[in-house]
Amino acid sequence: MTGKAYLVGAGPGRADLITVRGLTVLRQADAVLYDRLIAPELLEEAPPRAERIFVGKRPGHHALRQEGINELLVRLVRDGLQVVRLKGGDPSVFGHVAEEAEALVAAGLPYEVVPGVSSAIGVPAYAGIPLTRRRVASAFAVVTAHEASETASGIDWHALAAMPTLVVLMALTRLDVVCANLIAAGRDPHTPAALISRGTTAQQRVLRATLATLFDAQLRADLPPPAVLVVGTVAALNDTLAWFDPASAPAHHMFWEDE
Numbered sequence: 216m217t218g219k220a221y222l223v224g225a226g227p228g229r230a231d232l233i234t235v236r237g238l239t240v241l242r243q244a245d246a247v248l249y250d251r252l253i254a255p256e257l258l259e260e261a262p263p264r265a266e267r268i269f270v271g272k273r274p275g276h277h278a279l280r281q282e283g284i285n286e287l288l289v290r291l292v293r294d295g296l297q298v299v300r301l302k303g304g305d306p307s308v309f310g311h312v313a314e315e316a317e318a319l320v321a322a323g324l325p326y327e328v329v330p331g332v333s334s335a336i337g338v339p340a341y342a343g344i345p346l347t348r349r350r351v352a353s354a355f356a357v358v359t360a361h362e363a364s365e366t367a368s369g370i371d372w373h374a375l376a377a378m379p380t381l382v383v384l385m386a387l388t389r390l391d392v393v394c395a396n397l398i399a400a401g402r403d404p405h406t407p408a409a410l411i412s413r414g415t416t417a418q419q420r421v422l423r424a425t426l427a428t429l430f431d432a433q434l435r436a437d438l439p440p441p442a443v444l445v446v447g448t449v450a451a452l453n454d455t456l457a458w459f460d461p462a463s464a465p466a467h468h469m470f471w472e473d474e
Contacts, residue, residue: 218292224305224331228415230254237329245296252303285318292324305333335382338414338443342421343457352379360388376400386444391430407451412438417464
């Protein structure tokens with residue numbers, strides 16, 4: 216039997232935001248390699264016979280390093296299995312999909328990328344924040360806060376500061392540095408900002424402030440990870456467009472851990 220890998224985006228949090236294609240291949244899997252933010256309900260969608268292997272990562276602790284995940288993926292596909300690599304959000308947005316796909320290509324093995332709802336778009340939507348709005352914001356950029364380090368990262372903060380809307384993933388990592396870098400690069404300190412914790416789930420919380428006051432506000436609020444930051448005029452739309460009531464969402468345990 217010929218094996219195949221499916222690199223599947225599971226969406227930004229709640230289980231029912233996975234795509235129809237993603238759910239279809241998950242229900243046919245022989246093995247599932249899943250990350251730490253995957254809803255347990257999704258794992259239950261795999262066949263009972265399917266092996267479920269946790270390969271989640273967090274700073275200071277990796278269940279399996281990325282090289283090991285690549286090797287495991289290749290080995291399982293070579294063994295003739297239909298393997299679903301289940302990732303939070305969209306696999307192509309800071310999801311290491313390129314590294315895993317390159318390993319499969321090097322091994323001469325078939326694979327398919329199944330896009331998912333990125334947390335960069337899905338989480339703000341659940342907070343009532345559209346990333347674009349006519350005459351207000353005609354473009355947006357997405358970056359990870361992991362790039363906000365004291366060493367050179369290749370990130371052009373002046374370019375990011377000029378974007379109408381900026382979305383920062385894994386935003387609690389170096390939140391103070393992100394805000395300071397944007398202000399230093401010319402962004403108005405009074406720009407609306409929204410920090411969205413555990414978006415799309417029953418645990419969702421939204422903190423609204425300005426770019427200059429957000430870090431201190433977060434120190435007081437102590438929102439838990441994972442969190443998405445939105446900087447720009449559209450962040451203020453949360454005041455009037457917030458439609459999602461976390462209390463109405465399905466309550467389920469998530470693999471929330473420190474970023």
